[in-house]
Amino acid sequence: MTLETQSGLAALAQLVTSKGDSPGSLPPSLYVSPSFFELEKRRIFLQDWYCFGHATDFARPGDFLATELLGEPLLIWAGTQGQIRAFSNICRHRNTILAPAGRGKARLLTCPYHAWTYNSEGTLRGMPDKPEHLNTSTIRLKEFRVELWQGFVFVSLNDNVEPLAARLQGLDALIGNARMDQFSWGIRCVDSSRKANWKILIEGAMDSYHAPHVHKTAFTGLLPNLERPSRAANIAAGEDWFVSVSSRRRTPWPRFDNDPAGLRDEIRSNVYSIAILPSLILSLDCHNVFWWTTHPENPGHTRHAVGVAARTPERLNVFGQPEPVTPEWLQQWLAQRHMEDTGVQEAVQRGAASAFAVSGPLVEKLEGRLVEFHRWLHGRLAA
Ligand code: FES
Ligand SMILES: [Fe+2]
Secondary structure, three states: OOHHHHHHHHHHHHHHHOOOOOOEOOOOHHHHOHHHHHHHHHHHHOOOEEEEEEHHHHOOOOEEEEEEEOOEEEEEEEOOOOOEEEEEOEOOOOOOEOOOOEEEEOOEEEOOOOOOEEEOOOEEEEOOOOOOOOOHHHOEOOEEEEEEEOOEEEEEOOOOOOOHHHHOHHHHHHHHHHOHHHOOEEEEEEEEEEOOOHHHHHHHHHOOOOHHHHOOOOOOOOHHHOEOOOOOOEEEEOOOEEEEEEEEOOOOOOOOOOOOOOOOHHHHHEEEEEEEOOOEEEEEEOOEEEEEEEEEEEOOEEEEEEEEEEOOHHHOOOOOOOOOOOHHHHHHHHHHHHHHHHHHHHHHHHHHOOOOOOOOEOOHHHHHHHHHHHHHHHHHHOO
16 A cells, blocks of 8 residues: 555544534545545445446347446446346457447447457357368356346446445335335436546435535526425445435325325435435436436546436426426536536546645535545445
8 A cells, every 4th residue: 555545544533523513515526536446446346336327228138338337348238128237348359349428229349450249148159261170169248246236237347346236235125115216217328437536426426515506597486496404314324335414395296096005105205316326326206217327437536427217208397397398408407517517526636636725624515425424434444
C-alpha cells in the first residue's frame, strides 16, 4: 500500500470515528488519488456485483449491451430462450473487441478481424478456413456470473462472489412487496460518462440538500407539492444497501385491478430512495422505479446510465405527484436532471483536485445519509 493510500485510509478512519459536533465530507484526495482508486478496485470493484440496467433492456432474444467495467470490455446478451448472460467482449482468436460499444440486437456476432462467429450462448459457431485438426467445440467466450434481482441485471467479474440474492434478503423484506420483478415496461434514457469520481455520483444520489438548488428547473411546480421528511435519514440498512423515504404521497395510490396481491399501504404511499452499493441507486414509487447506475472507469471518470421501469406506463409518476406523466415528458425530465447533476458533480471533481480543497462540514439533517456511505466505504477498505 502506498503512503498516499495509507494516509487517505487514515483520514477516512478519522472521519468516520470522529465524535465532533458535525460530520465532515470526505478528504478531497480520496476523489483524485490513483493509488486510492487502486485500493478501491482491489477491495470493492473487482469483488462485487455491478448493475448494468433493467431486464427490459434485454427483453427480446438477441438484445445486447457492449460496455466496460474498469476498462474490461463486457457484453451482456439475451439468449434465444431469454436468458441474460454476460461475457468478456473479446474474440477468442486474437482478442479483438467483438461487439461495438452500445446497444444492439443480434442472434450471432461476427468478429470484425477474421470473421469468427459466436452465438448468444458464447459458443463459437463458425470460422473461415478452419484447420481440419482444430477442435472448435471448446472455444467459448469467457462468461461472467449474472444475477437478476427484482428485475435488475447484475454482473460480477469475481467468479467466487457471494450470491447477490442472499445479501439483499433484508431489502426484499422491506420493499419486495412492490413486486418490481413484474415491471415489464422500461426505457433506458441516458448512457454516458461523467468526469467525476464514482463516490461523487453516489453522494449526489444520497444527498437531499442539493435538489432545490441544482434542480430548480427540473422541480419547478413539483417542490411545493412534495411531502418531504424534514430529516433525510435511512430507515433501514443492510451490509450493502440503504433505504430512506424521500417523499410521501398526500393520497396513497388507489387499488387497481391489476395490482399485485397484497400491495401494502406504505408501498402505495412512500417514495423510497434505495442505494445498493457500489453501483445502483433507485427511486421507487409503487408503480415505477427510476434507476441510476455507476461504473468507475478511473479516479476522475465514471460511466453512468439512467432509466425507468414500470408496472404499466399509464401510471408513470414523479416523486408522489398527483398526476401521472407521459414517457416522453419523463425522459426529458430525467435527462434535464442528469445534465444539472453532471455540471455540479464535475465541478466538485475539479475542486477536489485543488491544493486548497478541504473536508468541509456536512449539514447532517439533509446529508446524513452520506455519513453512512462513508462508514460503509471505510468498512470495505479497511477490511
Ligand atoms: S481476432 Fe477475432 S477472428 Fe481473429
Ligand atoms: Fe441531483
